[in-house]
Amino acid sequence: MNNYFIAALISYFLGNxxxxxxxxxxxxxxxxxxxxxxxxxxxxxxxxxxxxAALITFLGDALKGSLAVYIxxxxxxxDIALISALFVVLGHNWPVVLKFRGGKGVATTIGTIMLINxxxxxxxxxxxxxxICITKYVSLGSMLGICTLPFLMFFVxxxxxxxxxxxxxxxxxxxxxxxxxxxxxxxxxIGQKVQIK
Numbered sequence: 409m410n411n412y413f414i415a416a417l418i419s420y421f422l423g424n425x426x427x428x429x430x431x432x433x434x435x436x437x438x439x440x441x442x443x444x445x446x447x448x449x450x451x452x453x454x455x456x457x458x459x460x461a462a463l464i465t466f467l468g469d470a471l472k473g474s475l476a477v478y479i480x481x482x483x484x485x486x487d488i489a490l491i492s493a494l495f496v497v498l499g500h501n502w503p504v505v506l507k508f509r510g511g512k513g514v515a516t517t518i519g520t521i522m523l524i525n526x527x528x529x530x531x532x533x534x535x536x537x538x539x540i541c542i543t544k545y546v547s548l549g550s551m552l553g554i555c556t557l558p559f560l561m562f563f564v565x566x567x568x569x570x571x572x573x574x575x576x577x578x579x580x581x582x583x584x585x586x587x588x589x590x591x592x593x594x595x596x597x598i599g600q601k602v603q604i605k
Contacts, residue, residue, distance in 0.1 A: 411484040412491050419476035419492040423499020423516065426506060427468030428453045431461050441509050449511035451546045455596070466515045472496060473519025481523075490571045493520035497575060501582055512582035514550045517575050521557065524568065528560040544597035547586035554579045 428448045432440035435457055444452040450469065454462035473496050480492030500516040502508040521529040536553020540546055554576055561572035580587070589595040 411488055415480045415483050415488045415492045416495040418479055419495035420499035421505075422472050422476050422479075423496040423501075423510075424503035424505045425468075425472055426500070426503060426510060427465045427472075428511065429506060431457065431465060435461060441506075447511060448506070448509065450515055451550075454546075454598075469500060469511065469515035470519030470522070472500070473516040474523045475519075477520050477523040486524075487567060489524065490567055493517075493524060493571060494574060496520060497578060501578065512550075513575075513578055514554065517554060517579065520575075521572075524571075525561070525564055528557065528564065531560060532556045540598065545590065545595055546598050547583055547595060548590060551579060551583050551586075 426448050428440045428450070431453065432438045432443075438456075440452060440456060441448050444456045446452070450462050450466040453465045473493070476492040476496035477489045480489035483492075497513045497516050497520065499510075501510045501513045503510045518529055518533060521532065532553050534553075535556050536549040538549075539552050540549030543549065557572040558569060558576055561568045586595060
């Protein structure tokens with residue numbers, strides 16, 4: 409099999425490992441996707457299960473992104489690693505093992521970029537954190553933080569730039585409902601908790 413296909417396949421199924429789903433089942437005996445926003449990601453875990461679970465979720469999802477890129481590098485170098493980055497995010501967002509109901513890809517995207525270009529990843533994260541601190545909207549900070557990547561990657565290389573554009577589009581797509589709520593002024597701010605049903 410072609411190395412690109414092998415890397416894509418491994419990365420996609422690595423992305424299927426949902427930290428939030430596993431934590432929900434082990435900590436609270438719930439499917440996290442049936443509570444709060446219905447999303448299998450860090451922010452919903454924060455509101456539903458608390459800070460510690462949210463931190464574990466973020467680190468777990470970021471780690472699988474980094475691991476996928478590492479595997480891609482070992483299989484065939486940087487270009488294959490970029491394919492791995494894309495497919496681990498696709499696997500996280502639309503996991504076949506969870507009937508294609510996954511997360512929004514922010515932590516996993518950060519994890520991939522952290523291994524591809526650490527400086528750009530750190531700048532993107534810091535931008536997101538600053539926006540969250542100012543606005544108290546995690547979704548807005550997440551989107552705008554990731555939106556800095558194409559500008560940062562423009563100076564790195566063509567393939568990295570293309571990947572950053574695709575990842576940014578995916579982030580905006582998975583946050584489309586958040587965008588609607590932000591426009592209507594109905595988006596929840598950080599610190600607003602939800603009750604487990």
